[in-house]
Amino acid sequence: MQSISTTAKKIRTMEIRGAGAIARAAASALKEHALSLKTNSLSDFNREMEKAAQILLKTRPTAVSLPNAVRFVMRCHGDTVEEVRASIVSSADEFVKRSEKAVEQIGKIGAKRVRDGDIIMTHCNSTAAISIMATAFKQGKNIRVIATESRPMMQGHITIQQLNDAGIPTTLIVDSAMRYHMQDVDLAIVGADAIGVNGCLVNKIGTSQLALAAHEARVNLLVAAETFKFSPRTIFGELIEIEERSPDEVLDTKTRKSLKNVVVRNPAFDVTPPEYIDLICTEVGAIPPEMAYTIIRDYLGWELEELGV
Amino acid sequence: MQSISTTAKKIRTMEIRGAGAIARAAASALKEHALSLKTNSLSDFNREMEKAAQILLKTRPTAVSLPNAVRFVMRCHGDTVEEVRASIVSSADEFVKRSEKAVEQIGKIGAKRVRDGDIIMTHCNSTAAISIMATAFKQGKNIRVIATESRPMMQGHITIQQLNDAGIPTTLIVDSAMRYHMQDVDLAIVGADAIGVNGCLVNKIGTSQLALAAHEARVNLLVAAETFKFSPRTIFGELIEIEERSPDEVLDTKTRKSLKNVVVRNPAFDVTPPEYIDLICTEVGAIPPEMAYTIIRDYLGWELEELGV
Amino acid sequence: MQSISTTAKKIRTMEIRGAGAIARAAASALKEHALSLKTNSLSDFNREMEKAAQILLKTRPTAVSLPNAVRFVMRCHGDTVEEVRASIVSSADEFVKRSEKAVEQIGKIGAKRVRDGDIIMTHCNSTAAISIMATAFKQGKNIRVIATESRPMMQGHITIQQLNDAGIPTTLIVDSAMRYHMQDVDLAIVGADAIGVNGCLVNKIGTSQLALAAHEARVNLLVAAETFKFSPRTIFGELIEIEERSPDEVLDTKTRKSLKNVVVRNPAFDVTPPEYIDLICTEVGAIPPEMAYTIIRDYLGWELEELGV
């Protein structure tokens, strides 16, 4: 259970973070766990794997990539422990490979939407979104990026580091300066933690403000999202849960204790409605947000079946 | 010159901050300076005072309360040093008194717009805005306030301290969570650094995002602004300059030096268009933003004359 | 006290209704009451008149024409009972005359905004709004009016009667059909119960829905409002109170009693924001809603003084 509990902890504390990275880590942990289980009883094996899956699933509630990855890996087939183990290992490897390939593919597709000279605004830190910008820059397009800090966890610092290393001229701003700088912006690009059946985007808190300000200024918003970010359960009406993280990330305990009438709210994500999204770039093509239903049917159909529809 | 340079430094470093406090400090510094000048020559006296005024005027460019206060105090009359000094002292005292009275008056007027049970969102730290909330709360209205951090200088921490001390239940959020929480909000209240002739509001960076999100959710926005926050020069077309503060407030020097392709932008204010403002509460009454022209004509007319119109 | 209590009752039960009619009735009742008082003591006289005024003021809270009329009449001058009585009589007569003249003047001004062939939508029953339509029709303009029922009190039935009698082709619709019919409409015209300092319109429940639907379809909204419909107290921040009328108007008592989990809400008015209003026609000219402040200052300035500003 070593690999499972270690990975679960790293996800919870955000040592492993980003919806894609979380999904890949979960798949790999399940693989390792399968390899480490000593039992010869299939039912014991399955029970242990299920237990491991549940531990991973409970780490963070919002990023749908996590249950999508876990379910993908756990669709194992076989009549013996060995067969099932082999099935899990192969599914986990396939998931990781597909996921990495997806980022590259999204980079290629999204880069076509970037024009030479574009000023791009981004928020938080998204591997897929950066893949688009880096690909466009490598193609010789003279772009400039405006990146936000993304309080409270300051993932924007990772973004400016990555853009800096890619050689892309970058401007760092505080989160509340999005609208101020929007008038210079030609294109907005963000990643996704989850996408609902109606095309709504669940992403880092503040994304919906960026989307609103972009819409107000007639700036297109591009979302970079692998297909495993789409949430099949929203077809059954389910609301995507918004993770509320510790108040300590926002205000230190001592100060909070000294202020009796003050509480801290720290939701980690918000919801951007589809009408503020121009296009979602997935590894299987660019789509309008309203096509989320079709993407789920076509690429996550096996999940729908498992959910019993 | 002691009082002048000390005050100027405190304003620059934001030890003294808030448009009202800055204006009162400037008026008081001019008074002290007038009292400390030893010369008997009226032209020397006037020259010295003018020099002092210029030093104060250069400290921060955006808050129009500063030049309004300086000009109010410097409209001195008299044929002798003593007469002019007395005139300055009296004007400075009057300005400070009016300014304090204005905050109280705005509190009374604005509190009438607050209904029992209202959830109010505010941004940054405004004495006049807090005066409204505190007055309403003292009247027994059961309100709750959602306050933002206001990166990078975290003036929101002052706000939650003041609301806490007033006994008002308060929720602290990061700046990027405005739109997320807006759906629970009944009323938005902010202060003002400056108001232009067309009713646009210049205030702490992020205010225009709050205004946009409020407008999107049909939430009224109330601006608390003393008449000396209105900018007469905008009648002559002048744009209110947006102060760009040091990048050190956003990212430490060392990190910045290590990132060759990254720059930091740190504008301290943004501009909210009048169509997102429901009402401006001044000490002479509540007005729609478009009435800014009339307020300037009626209450700052002496300035227009001095500007030569 | 006969005239006062009778008039108060008629206003409360809506036997006398419409903001203009209420105001005129109140002025006349005060006049009659002044004439009927037998005392020779000025202080007794004044106390009795004040008591009468208070009774009238409490009948209905929303229509600002009522306190405006009462205050206009009660600004009486004189050192003797006879002088004060004469002053009241003369003020009351003047108010009634001005009020009637205003409706005619608004009819003339508003009719210029009506073009030959216009299809006009109106809501509830407004003498001033009908004055505009009737004037335009008399000028030979070939107009057609769509009028709503105005549940629960069905004042729309009065409107279609009056339009019918004026010979104007009229279509009656249910209130919920406003948006359906809006696509055929060229102009919307409504009356006013009160106008706030920021130009917001308080009028019969449903007016703000009509305004919203008109705005959505790029149809101009014209408000017909005498200057005594403007509310001076809103300058001091006061919210215009929305009268909540008896649930009996909406659902009979027996049914209500049988439904334990059901309550009825019956607000009589709603608030239309100024951005949905194109023009307010007053007897002193057509103005944009944002000019309400100036109208109050110029035409109801005496009230501001009495309120102590």
Added chain:
Amino acid sequence: MQSISTTAKKIRTMEIRGAGAIARAAASALKEHALSLKTNSLSDFNREMEKAAQILLKTRPTAVSLPNAVRFVMRCHGDTVEEVRASIVSSADEFVKRSEKAVEQIGKIGAKRVRDGDIIMTHCNSTAAISIMATAFKQGKNIRVIATESRPMMQGHITIQQLNDAGIPTTLIVDSAMRYHMQDVDLAIVGADAIGVNGCLVNKIGTSQLALAAHEARVNLLVAAETFKFSPRTIFGELIEIEERSPDEVLDTKTRKSLKNVVVRNPAFDVTPPEYIDLICTEVGAIPPEMAYTIIRDYLGWELEELGV
């Protein structure tokens, strides 16, 4: 022909009303009619059945559930009267069963979108919409519903009765008070008479006003619609006909006759554009309105074939 003419009459007079109930009644009437026909000639049988179908189809033009049900039942197969009769009976039974199951399924799916503490606004009377609210309430969610009267036929009275019986705290308002109360609302839920290929909603007159007011206040609108409410013919461009009902429902004959210049318009439905709809809950899942085309292709494909595409 007894069952057919009786059912047709009840549908026309709205004794049977609501798009689902109408559809089920039509299916049942066709079944009864099939069972009652005495002929042994297949062509006679078919002709009689077709005649019956036509009578039912002409009762009310807007609710697309009616032709969908009729066509579903009439897709009968068989070489003999008995075979065809059996086919009709079985289809009718299946339709009724599916329809009832759909309401339950929609209740489950939609209830997931309802959060504890939500204030919900609804309009007219929709079995599927009430199924959502009742399901959420039974799950222990503390909801409150604001229901409109729905003039002229006052179906809102049925709604408050049903909500009352379910134990849900309910507020009744007049139709024109939708926008006034919208500021307190967290979610809007309505049913559907028909859904067009572009996701537009045809429903009780006033629905589009509710949708507009919800959109203005950033309140999500949920539509509860069985798949048989979707209109295949709109794929061929057909406009859904809006039924115009008798003026007697709005104004009594005598009054109407006395008003020579007055006519009454009484459209029973209006059209809500897809941009005001957040999600449509069907029994096969929640979808964005733009997915209507796919739903029609996937679940009503047999109709498209019969229409000859």
Added chain:
Amino acid sequence: MQSISTTAKKIRTMEIRGAGAIARAAASALKEHALSLKTNSLSDFNREMEKAAQILLKTRPTAVSLPNAVRFVMRCHGDTVEEVRASIVSSADEFVKRSEKAVEQIGKIGAKRVRDGDIIMTHCNSTAAISIMATAFKQGKNIRVIATESRPMMQGHITIQQLNDAGIPTTLIVDSAMRYHMQDVDLAIVGADAIGVNGCLVNKIGTSQLALAAHEARVNLLVAAETFKFSPRTIFGELIEIEERSPDEVLDTKTRKSLKNVVVRNPAFDVTPPEYIDLICTEVGAIPPEMAYTIIRDYLGWELEELGV
């Protein structure tokens, strides 16, 4: 009558065009006519002048500068022909001087709103608007202008000639390309033919499309308008008449005759609502559009008196 009829013809044929030029030409023609009249009878003189005024007033209906100029000149005082003649000459001279000075003053005020690097879009040909751009350019601001053709009379060709001569880099586009190019634009500047009491702008056909596209893209619209462009009569409700010019300007007579089912519409102006205007630059200061009422009261008050209010 030479000067009057010549001038009238030139205005009608658009040899003299532009609201300012028309006004100055009319004033000058009245002056010349006054100087040329031989009569000694004051009543004859007045009658002749009135006749001349009427001829000028009828040339073009929309530009309010024309009646404003004529009325300004015709407010003559005096008891003898000589006195009245002198009064007219002096008024005409004053009008021309004020008008020229106004253009310069607007240039100065408006130029302050132009920032270094701005890309400006303009429509048709406005002396006052070009004054702003030329002043900003002379101040060393590095601007670029996008100018439309302005079909059918192609006044855009005059604009690009003037901008070219001022040395300003200019791009010519067809009228229908406004929205396409709007995304690169930082500021829109247009002139005015008339401004109504609610701040609506009447200007060259197409202006309202530019304003709409600017609004959609969050681009500010600046209107350059001398005070004599404001229409006092709109206070009395009057609609500003939109001149319909000859179809020959759009399609040649022969083609038109050959197309029996085709007519040509050629309105010369359209109406931009105040909500699409950021600021109006007049020679007495920059104002929000809603302040039009105050400008009329303060600067054209003499007209209101003459109109009998």
Added chain:
Amino acid sequence: MQSISTTAKKIRTMEIRGAGAIARAAASALKEHALSLKTNSLSDFNREMEKAAQILLKTRPTAVSLPNAVRFVMRCHGDTVEEVRASIVSSADEFVKRSEKAVEQIGKIGAKRVRDGDIIMTHCNSTAAISIMATAFKQGKNIRVIATESRPMMQGHITIQQLNDAGIPTTLIVDSAMRYHMQDVDLAIVGADAIGVNGCLVNKIGTSQLALAAHEARVNLLVAAETFKFSPRTIFGELIEIEERSPDEVLDTKTRKSLKNVVVRNPAFDVTPPEYIDLICTEVGAIPPEMAYTIIRDYLGWELEELGV
């Protein structure tokens, strides 16, 4: 190569114009070219055909019908020159036939959306759009069309000629008068040069202004587009290139040379976002714009395969 170079030239010079006509001309040219090739070597034949295809593809970049047609024809099968030639001839014939049939089908489908009495606005010249109007008119619907000139190439003149010949009452306006006339309009209908995967419409410059003005006035916009107007490549992120045509179309060379600071921009198309489009009428049915992805998958799937997905 005769047919190819002649056709290419005619397309470039717009002697052949309109996305449908271009596509059919290209298909026919390829057919003729295939028939005229003398070689017996399959590789020579294929190389020659490919060369021809490339020449045609380079004529105009925006209209996606061109590559769609070329690829449709070039999907030839066969092992011998004769077989491939036959395949090309048959594909070209099929394309032309389908294309002509599509216009007729769109006319039928679209005409159902036109109501008796509708005033329709159209822009530029679209065979499919005119097919809708002509079909509706032939069905006896009393319609009127407002057509724009469409500077610089004045294709509006072709439109009014065609509408005139069909007997439809037509009004010609300049392009900048769209918003002025929009208030009288009931429906807007335009054609398409290309449709992107998110439903955006690429069409004649000015179309997006018409769409914006229609949206502002709640007027539905219908797009007439054959399925071969949809762009499969946009699924891979590709932006549709906007053709920039010669400045000579806008301003004569001599004038341009005389104006050193002036350049002319002449983009031939602009992009209308899907939120301004109500419905796209294709020959396979009416769809909301967001369904473009599905149309491409279902009807242009062979292209996706060839593009290697």
